[in-house]
Amino acid sequence: MEPHAPAGRLAARAHLLAAAGRPEEGLPLLAAASGTTPAQHWAGVPWVADPTLGPRIEPGLLARTVMRLCTAVGDPAPATTVTSLRPYLTVVRHAVDAHGEHAMLLGAGSALARRLGEVRLAVEWAGRGARAQPSKLGEIWLGYAYRSAGRMPEALAALRRAVAYDPDDLSVYADVAATLADLGRLDEALRWTELALERDPDFDCVVHTAHRLRHRADGDVEHLVALADFVRDHPDDAHEHTDLEECCRNAAWLGGLPSGTPLPAGRAPVNAQPSADALHRLQRVSGPAWPHPPGAYDRALGLVLVEPWELLALLAHPETARAEQQDGLEVWACLGLLHHGTDEPWLDSSRRRLLLGLLDGEVDRVTQAALFAMVAYAWVDPEAREDVAAVVAARLTETASGANARAVAELALAAPGLDRPTRELAAATIRVPAAPRQRGRGRSLLRWRRD
Known part of the structure; x- marks a missing residue:
C-alpha cells in the first residue's frame, strides 16, 4: 500500500488478487480503500462474503486490518457507511468461528461491531477476548463496548481494571x-x-x-x-x-445562530451593488451553524478574495441572496472582514474600525453579526481579548434595559475575557423573560463607499 494511494487503485488490486486465488492478500487493500471512502460499497462482492475467507487470513493480520479500518471510520460509523462496512464484520464472524479464542481478533471485531451498531455482539466478543487473554487493551475494548450498550457501571469497572494494568x-x-x-x-x-x-x-x-x-x-x-x-x-x-x-453544538453563537425569532434585518445605503462573484463566494460558506467560533473564523478565510466594500454591500443588500441561503449571511460577511488587513495590529486595524462602525445604532442582525465577528476574533487572537471584552461589556451595558437585551447578552456569554460582574449581568439578562421585540426603522449608518 503506497501512502495516499487512490482508493480505486487499492480496490482494483484487491479484486485482482482475489481473482488470482489470493483473497487473504486482497482484503487489507480493500479495507484500506474503504477507510479512505467508507461510503463506497467496495466490499459488497461475493469473495468477501465467502465463509472460507475469514479462516484463511492469519487472525493477527485480520485484527490489525480491522483496527485500521475502525480508526478511519470513527465511532460510531456514520449511518451512510454502515451498509458498505458490514461485509467486513461478516469476515470477522467467519474468522471468530475458526479462531474463537484469539483475543486481539475478538477485541478488534468488537470495536468494528460497536461502530456498526451491533452492540450485543460487541459486548460478547470483547468479554470473550478479555477472558481469553486478560490485558489492558482487552479491558478497554470491553469498557467501550459496555459504554455503547449503556451499561455504564460495568464500563467503569472495566476501565478501572485497565488502569490497574498500566497506571x-x-x-x-x-x-x-x-x-x-x-x-x-x-x-x-x-x-x-x-x-x-x-x-x-x-x-x-x-x-x-x-x-x-x-x-x-x-x-x-x-x-x-x-x-x-x-x-x-x-x-x-x-x-x-x-x-x-x-x-x-446547539449553543447560542458558540455553535451557530441562536434560535428564536430573528431581529429586524439591517439596511443601509451603499453606493454599490455586490458582484455575482462576491455573492457566490459568500454563499459557499454561509449557513446558520458552525463547529465553534475558531471554526467559523477559519471557514470565512476564502472571503479574503472579496473586497471589504463588497462585503459591506452584501450587508446592505441581503436580498440579493436566495431565501434559503440568507441564514447567517450577515455573520459571514462580518467574519470575512476579519481576514482583510491581517498584518495590521488589532487595535489599529481597519477590520476593527469597520466592525466597530457596524455596532452603532439599534440592535439588529448586522450589529449582532459584527459583535460576533469580534467575539470570534478574540477566540483566535488572545491579544485582542481585552479590547473585545471591553467592547462587548459596553454594548451590554447600553442595551441591558432595552427590548433586545437578550440578544446582546447571548453574545456576551460567548465572549472570552469578560469580568465576572459583566458575565453575571449577561446571565441575569437571559434569565429575565424577554420583552417583545420591536421592529426597527432600518439602518442608515453604512455609508462606507468603494472610493
Missing part, C-alpha cells in the same frame, strides 16, 4: 473520567483529570476531557476558550478530538 497510560484516565461524568459523578470525574494532569499537564486526551467536564460543571465559556487555545498551540495531537465541537 501510566493517561488516556485511560480520560476514559474513566468521561464514564464517571456520564454516571453523574462529576466531582470524581474531575479528580481523575486532575490526577492525570499532575503527571502530564499537556496530555491531549486528558486536557480535552478536563476542559469539557469543567465547562459541564459550571458553564463558564473560559474553559472552552482555554481548550481552543490548547488546540491551536498543539496542532500535532495524537488523534482528532471532538470535545470542543460537542460543547459548542
Whole structure:
C-alpha cells in the first residue's frame, strides 16, 4: 500500500488478487480503500462474503486490518457507511468461528461491531477476548463496548481494571473520567483529570476531557476558550478530538445562530451593488451553524478574495441572496472582514474600525453579526481579548434595559475575557423573560463607499 494511494487503485488490486486465488492478500487493500471512502460499497462482492475467507487470513493480520479500518471510520460509523462496512464484520464472524479464542481478533471485531451498531455482539466478543487473554487493551475494548450498550457501571469497572494494568497510560484516565461524568459523578470525574494532569499537564486526551467536564460543571465559556487555545498551540495531537465541537453544538453563537425569532434585518445605503462573484463566494460558506467560533473564523478565510466594500454591500443588500441561503449571511460577511488587513495590529486595524462602525445604532442582525465577528476574533487572537471584552461589556451595558437585551447578552456569554460582574449581568439578562421585540426603522449608518 503506497501512502495516499487512490482508493480505486487499492480496490482494483484487491479484486485482482482475489481473482488470482489470493483473497487473504486482497482484503487489507480493500479495507484500506474503504477507510479512505467508507461510503463506497467496495466490499459488497461475493469473495468477501465467502465463509472460507475469514479462516484463511492469519487472525493477527485480520485484527490489525480491522483496527485500521475502525480508526478511519470513527465511532460510531456514520449511518451512510454502515451498509458498505458490514461485509467486513461478516469476515470477522467467519474468522471468530475458526479462531474463537484469539483475543486481539475478538477485541478488534468488537470495536468494528460497536461502530456498526451491533452492540450485543460487541459486548460478547470483547468479554470473550478479555477472558481469553486478560490485558489492558482487552479491558478497554470491553469498557467501550459496555459504554455503547449503556451499561455504564460495568464500563467503569472495566476501565478501572485497565488502569490497574498500566497506571501510566493517561488516556485511560480520560476514559474513566468521561464514564464517571456520564454516571453523574462529576466531582470524581474531575479528580481523575486532575490526577492525570499532575503527571502530564499537556496530555491531549486528558486536557480535552478536563476542559469539557469543567465547562459541564459550571458553564463558564473560559474553559472552552482555554481548550481552543490548547488546540491551536498543539496542532500535532495524537488523534482528532471532538470535545470542543460537542460543547459548542446547539449553543447560542458558540455553535451557530441562536434560535428564536430573528431581529429586524439591517439596511443601509451603499453606493454599490455586490458582484455575482462576491455573492457566490459568500454563499459557499454561509449557513446558520458552525463547529465553534475558531471554526467559523477559519471557514470565512476564502472571503479574503472579496473586497471589504463588497462585503459591506452584501450587508446592505441581503436580498440579493436566495431565501434559503440568507441564514447567517450577515455573520459571514462580518467574519470575512476579519481576514482583510491581517498584518495590521488589532487595535489599529481597519477590520476593527469597520466592525466597530457596524455596532452603532439599534440592535439588529448586522450589529449582532459584527459583535460576533469580534467575539470570534478574540477566540483566535488572545491579544485582542481585552479590547473585545471591553467592547462587548459596553454594548451590554447600553442595551441591558432595552427590548433586545437578550440578544446582546447571548453574545456576551460567548465572549472570552469578560469580568465576572459583566458575565453575571449577561446571565441575569437571559434569565429575565424577554420583552417583545420591536421592529426597527432600518439602518442608515453604512455609508462606507468603494472610493
